[in-house]
Amino acid sequence: MIALRIDHRTSYRYRVPVGLGPHRLMLRPRETRDLRLTTSSVTVTPAATVTWAQDVFGNAVATATFAAMTDHLVIDCATELQLGTDAWPVFDIAFSAMRYPFRYAEDEWTDLGGLAVPQYPDPAGRLRSWARAFVRSTPTDTLALLKDLGAGVSAWVRYQSREDEGTQAPLSTLDRGWGSCRDFAVLFAEAARSLGFGARIVSGYLYDPDHDLLGSTDAGATHAWAEVYVPGAGWITFDPTNRSVGGLNLIPVAVARQIGQVMPVTGSFVGPADASLGMAVTVKVAALRDGRPAGR
Numbered sequence: 001m002i003a004l005r006i007d008h009r010t011s012y013r014y015r016v017p018v019g020l021g022p023h024r025l026m027l028r029p030r031e032t033r034d035l036r037l038t039t040s041s042v043t044v045t046p047a048a049t050v051t052w053a054q055d056v057f058g059n060a061v062a063t064a065t066f067a068a069m070t071d072h073l074v075i076d077c078a079t080e081l082q083l084g085t086d087a088w089p090v091f092d093i094a095f096s097a098m099r100y101p102f103r104y105a106e107d108e109w110t111d112l113g114g115l116a117v118p119q120y121p122d123p124a125g126r127l128r129s130w131a132r133a134f135v136r137s138t139p140t141d142t143l144a145l146l147k148d149l150g151a152g153v154s155a156w157v158r159y160q161s162r163e164d165e166g167t168q169a170p171l172s173t174l175d176r177g178w179g180s181c182r183d184f185a186v187l188f189a190e191a192a193r194s195l196g197f198g199a200r201i202v203s204g205y206l207y208d209p210d211h212d213l214l215g216s217t218d219a220g221a222t223h224a225w226a227e228v229y230v231p232g233a234g235w236i237t238f239d240p241t242n243r244s245v246g247g248l249n250l251i252p253v254a255v256a257r258q259i260g261q262v263m264p265v266t267g268s269f270v271g272p273a274d275a276s277l278g279m280a281v282t283v284k285v286a287a288l289r290d291g292r293p294a295g296r
Contacts, residue, residue, distance in 0.1 A: 220285020
């Protein structure tokens with residue numbers, strides 16, 4: 001396992017003091033068999049009352065509520081964790097699901113619910129036709145199909161970082177031929193759903209010590225990818241931005257049906273429409289050695 005420290009700061013500036021509505025924070029990584037949290041803390045300036053809860057997907061959600069007017073807001077999250085994901089994972093797919101198409105068990109289908117239903121309109125079936133082009137034969141190998149689909153997203157779409165809020169609809173991403181990591185994740189998940197798979201969106205962090213992965217700055221950044229449920233293997237991680245399978249160098253924070261449900265920070269303010277002077281986000285992901293970030 002590798003020990004990592006993540007420092008994530010989100011800051012807002014306002015032209016005049018404004019009233020802050022409740023802010024929803026999704027910053028605490030999800031503990032799994034491969035990820036163990038050592039410490040995780042959230043600090044909010046100005047002072048806020050912070051309460052914690054779990055949403056319907058089991059994500060840790062903090063809500064910050066404010067009493068005073070302010071011309072700035074700073075949200076800091078500091079996390080230390082141990083990550084032990086295999087570089088070359090082996091997926092123990094159930095015999096019944098090794099070949100596509102297959103049928104989920106009735107309980108699986110019920111529990112997947114909306115995760116198996118496309119979330120964006122596709123009236124002419126364009127997205128489904130695009131996804132079907134990766135089905136080499138009937139039947140075909142399930143894992144190979146999903147790998148081809150992930151590679152196909154990055155082959156079809158050019159990566160381009162976007163600072164603006166929101167996510168492109170899958171058909172818009174295909175038409176434009178470019179998108180950010182969240183656009184890649186949504187396109188892949190929707191394409192998988194159009195083929196009958198259950199899929200979910202994941203937001204978190206990308207650890208990039210070699211500085212050679214798309215979607216990162218320096219040694220790390222916020223990132224988005226997707227997971228597909230395959231019987232026997234469970235949730236399999238696909239990062240279409242980097243054509244990778246498995247969770248190596250990926251630190252999940254939240255999973256959900258739609259990308260809007262896993263935004264790190266969401267909230268509002270009450271004041272003049274032109275009060276906002278902008279938002280800035282900085283993320284540092286560093287390996288720890290002897291309790292300190294490497295290189296210090």
